[in-house]
Amino acid sequence: MLRLMKKFSFWYILYPGLLLVFALPMFNYDRLVGPDPFSLSFATYLAPMIWLVLAAMWAHEQMESKANGYTFLRILPIEPAQIVKAKFALVFIAVTIYVGGCCAAFAMVSTNPEYLIPSCAYLIVYGDLCLLAAAFLYLGILRYGFSRFGKYVLIVWVCLLISPIPIRIFILKPMGISYNEIMQFMRGPYWIIGTIICLGGYYFLMKLAVKRLKARYT
Amino acid sequence: MEHILEINKLRKEYPEFVLDDITWDVPKGYVMGLIGPNGAGKTTSIKLIMNLIESDGGQVKVFGLDNIQNEKQIKNKIGYVGEEQYFYDHNSAVWTGKFVSHFYDKWDEKKYLSLLEQFEIPLKKRIRKFSKGMKVKLSLAIALSHNPELIMLDEPTSGLDPIIRREVIDFLKTFTEENDRTVILSSHITDDISRIADYITYMINGQIVMTESKDELLSNWKKIHFTLESLDKSVIDKLEDVESHMFGSSGLTKNYPSIKDALSSGLASGDIKVESVGLDDILIALVKGD
Numbered sequence: 001m002l003r004l005m006k007k008f009s010f011w012y013i014l015y016p017g018l019l020l021v022f023a024l025p026m027f028n029y030d031r032l033v034g035p036d037p038f039s040l041s042f043a044t045y046l047a048p049m050i051w052l053v054l055a056a057m058w059a060h061e062q063m064e065s066k067a068n069g070y071t072f073l074r075i076l077p078i079e080p081a082q083i084v085k086a087k088f089a090l091v092f093i094a095v096t097i098y099v100g101g102c103c104a105a106f107a108m109v110s111t112n113p114e115y116l117i118p119s120c121a122y123l124i125v126y127g128d129l130c131l132l133a134a135a136f137l138y139l140g141i142l143r144y145g146f147s148r149f150g151k152y153v154l155i156v157w158v159c160l161l162i163s164p165i166p167i168r169i170f171i172l173k174p175m176g177i178s179y180n181e182i183m184q185f186m187r188g189p190y191w192i193i194g195t196i197i198c199l200g201g202y203y204f205l206m207k208l209a210v211k212r213l214k215a216r217y218t
Numbered sequence: 219m220e221h222i223l224e225i226n227k228l229r230k231e232y233p234e235f236v237l238d239d240i241t242w243d244v245p246k247g248y249v250m251g252l253i254g255p256n257g258a259g260k261t262t263s264i265k266l267i268m269n270l271i272e273s274d275g276g277q278v279k280v281f282g283l284d285n286i287q288n289e290k291q292i293k294n295k296i297g298y299v300g301e302e303q304y305f306y307d308h309n310s311a312v313w314t315g316k317f318v319s320h321f322y323d324k325w326d327e328k329k330y331l332s333l334l335e336q337f338e339i340p341l342k343k344r345i346r347k348f349s350k351g352m353k354v355k356l357s358l359a360i361a362l363s364h365n366p367e368l369i370m371l372d373e374p375t376s377g378l379d380p381i382i383r384r385e386v387i388d389f390l391k392t393f394t395e396e397n398d399r400t401v402i403l404s405s406h407i408t409d410d411i412s413r414i415a416d417y418i419t420y421m422i423n424g425q426i427v428m429t430e431s432k433d434e435l436l437s438n439w440k441k442i443h444f445t446l447e448s449l450d451k452s453v454i455d456k457l458e459d460v461e462s463h464m465f466g467s468s469g470l471t472k473n474y475p476s477i478k479d480a481l482s483s484g485l486a487s488g489d490i491k492v493e494s495v496g497l498d499d500i501l502i503a504l505v506k507g508d
Contacts (some may be wrong), residue, residue, distance in 0.1 A: 003320040007306075072304040074270060076321045077293035217270070 004078070004086035008060060012094045015056035043119040044179045046102050047126040048164050053094045054157040057134055058150065060087075065146035070216075080213040084138075088206045091134045099127040118183035121191035128198035133160060135205035142212040222246040222368055222400045223267065228276035230262055237262050238424045239276065244402060244417075249394050251415030251432070252404040253501055259424040260404040261301060264372045267402075268298055280368065294323055297361030297369040301376055303353040307346035311339050311356055315363070322364035330363035336389075351382035358386065362393065369394075369401045375410050387413050408497035418497060420504055427504055432497075439500050440474040441493040442481065443467075448489030453480045459503045470495065470503045 064070060073083055103120040137156060140149045164179075172178065223244035230237040237259045244250045254260050265271045267278055269289050278285040280292045305314055311334055319325040334341060337355035339348075348356065354374055361369060371390070375383040391414040394401050405411055411418065412432070419429040430438075442449070442457060445466045454460065456477065457469030471477055474492070484490030 003317070007317065067306045067308060068304040069306060072306060075268065075293070075298050075300065075304075076318055077290045078321055079290055 001082050001086050001089070004073075004082060005090055008064075008086055008090055011056040011059040011063070012053075012090050014059075015052055015094065043102070043106070043122045043183060044164075047123050048161060050095060050098055050123075050126050050130045051133075051157055051160045053091060053098065053130055054134060054137065054153065054160070056094065057091060057137065058153045058157060060090075061141055061146045061153070062150060065150070070213075074217055080217055081210045084142075084206060084210045084213055087138065088135070088202070088209070091138075092131065092202070095127045095130050095134075099123050118185075118187040121186040122179075122183040124195055125186060125191050128195050131202045132198055132205070135202050135209070138209050139205060139212055142209055142216055145216075220246045222281060223402070224279040224282075225263075225267070226277045226279075228263070228266055228278060229274045230259075230266060230271065231274050232262075235259070235262075236424050237266070240421075240424075240426050242419065242426050242429065244400065246400050247398055248416040249401040249403060249414050250417045250419060251411030251497075252402060252419050252421060253406065253408055253411055253497060254404075254421035255406060255501070255505060258421045260406075260421055261372055262424075263421070264370055264402070264404055268293070268296070268370065294321075294364070295367045297364065297366035299354065299357040299361050299369075299371045299374045301373040303350075303357045305345045305353070305356070307348075308344055310342045310344060311359075312341045314345065314356070314360070318360055324365045326363050326365060329365075330359055333359035333363060351378050351386075354378060354382075354386060358389070367400065369399055371401065371403045373405055374403075375405065375407060383407070383410065390414055408501060412497050420501060422505055435497075435500065436494065438474055439470060439472050439495050439503075441468055441470055441495050441499065442477075443491040443493065444469075444484060445489050448484040448487070450480060453477050458507055470499065472500075472503075 070083075102123050106116055106119050133156065137149075137153045140152060143149070168179070172182075221243040223242075225240060225242040227239040227241055228237065229239050235257065240259075240263065242263075252260050252263070262271070266273050267280065267285060269278075269285050269292075281295060283292055285292055306317070309317070312331075315327065315330045315334075319327060319330075331341075334356075337352075337359060339352055339356055339359065345353065345356065358374065361371075375386055378386065387410045390401070390403070393399070394414060401414070403411055403415065415432050417429065418432050418435050420427045428435075443466060444454075446454075454467075454469065456473075457471055460467060460469035481490050481492065485492065
């Protein structure tokens with residue numbers, strides 16, 4: 001499986017670069033040091049960047065599709081489960097590194113756990129959602145093939161990437177709720193329960209994806 | 219005789235084609251040629267053996283193991299070359315060898331590199347820039363470099379020019395003679411099969427119509443040229459694909475030894491002539507008689 005992960009990892013290694021390209025123009029120093037506590041503001045900006053993992057996933061699957069990767073692997077003594085597990089593991093590692101890295105950075109700059117914990121919880125919840133989105137998109141790719149389903153992955157990715165803006169404008173603002181309040185809400189046990197549920201769901205969807213690939217292969 | 223492959227009532231249904239409960243054994247240590255017209259079910263059979271498609275019934279045992287339950291173990295011992303060649307084609311032949319080596323227990327890197335050299339395959343050129351012939355040779359190099367006990371070749375020479383085709387078949391012939399491997403070679407190019415096969419299986423319309431050793435097949439099937447006066451009608455009735463020409467008639471017999479005596483006087487007088495047939499003549503006769 002490690003060999004497969006190495007083969008599949010090209011875009012996942014490249015995506016931190018993408019991350020910077022996307023993230024840097026969005027940083028506004030004045031805003032970061034504005035009225036909100038540092039890590040909370042930072043989390044608001046950094047969390048949606050996690051969706052770039054889906055872009056790496058899309059690029060990887062496009063490359064596999066062009067190279068007929070699934071067909072090539074099919075004739076080798078490799079179980080479909082190994083292929084799916086390698087792909088799911090890469091998404092998981094990418095999300096974990098990103099969320100973990102951000103949380104570590106927050107821990108370094110934040111001196112007040114009042115702000116650090118909700119910021120990290122907010123990012124972890126985003127990571128959880130990213131895992132679930134990736135798993136569902138993988139199911140679609142394995143069910144319909146990249147040539148048919150790839151465009152939907154892109155559409156979903158773009159929608160998720162820009163989703164904080166309409167959520168803020170059309171939902172949170174009219175209700176008078178800020179992202180910071182959401183983060184404060186998440187400091188409770190909800191994010192732990194949510195993470196456990198999401199990880200369980202991710203594992204379950206991975207098993208489904210294995211079945212899906214087996215069915216596709218035969 | 220030990221069988222490396224045992225197929226029992228294997229079935230696959232498509233809207234316009236049915237692989238019809240085929241039962242087929244392949245003896246160990248021989249080259250089995252699988253001959254049939256396009257759409258006969260050769261590729262379907264091989265894909266079912268490789269578990270690349272799902273069957274609708276029946277059982278396949280390779281090395282005595284169920285091919286679905288022991289897929290990984292079986293593929294480890296099979297060298298497979300399909301009709302179409304798939305690789306990560308943005309990579310080189312050397313990279314491909316290194317990549318696949320991790321999945322085979324008995325990968326022989328030296329053998330792989332020597333095969334690449336023998337086939338004159340560029341080591342570092344991207345595979346997407348390879349010709350069809352080079353891709354077939356690369357497939358063959360991969361298929362043979364992990365010391366497979368069974369080699370399955372599904373129309374490997376289809377679409378190749380005659381020179382490359384001959385080169386590939388001659389290589390396979392030498393390789394199988396030297397290494398005592400079991401080979402299943404599917405093709406509708408009977409010349410290729412005739413050159414290397416020990417056994418021949420004919421497949422027509424999703425059914426196996428005949429499996430026989432090539433020597434027996436070619437000694438049993440003969441073309442008889444005769445005049446109507448020189449041959450008894452009961453013998454003529456046993457012939458297949460009978461045709462009348464300006465100077466007489468001709469037909470195929472599938473059991474020459476059984477009519478040999480009846481032909482002796484005609485052979486002596488020169489009114490009857492016996493001609494050897496090719497595998498394609500037999501295929502045509504079988505297709506016509508189907």
